[in-house]
Amino acid sequence: MVDRIEGLGPLSQSGKTQKKSENNFSEALKEALEKVNDIQKKAEKAADDFAQGRISNIHEVIIEAEKASIALRLTVEVRNRIVEAYRDIMRMQI
Incomplete structure (x- = not known):
């Protein structure tokens, strides 16, 4: 005789799991973009501060600019890569 598999919920909950994973991905993407934006703003502020004479060390400005460039x-x-993956999925035949 086959034992019952425990821990499986009704099929209607699978949509909730998918929705939760979509939220996790979108939240992670949003946070990453906010971090990149913050890095860009920090580099811009460093350049402005240098131009106004508040920072005398050009190395700090260059380092911040390179960080921003790499992040971008x-x-x-x-x-x-995301767009390429999306296009690959859309080209798949069902």
Whole structure:
């Protein structure tokens, strides 16, 4: 005789699980974009401070600008990969 499998809920809950994972992905993406935006703002502020004479160390400004550049390039690459994956999924035949 086959034993009953415990822990499986009704099928209607599968939609809730999918919705929760969508929220997690969208929240993670939103947080990542906010971090990149903060890095960009920090680099811009460092450049403004240097131009106004509040910062005398050009190295700090260059480091902040490079951090912002790297973060932006990474963000664009991730976006490109997501778009490419979406296009691959849309091309799939059912």
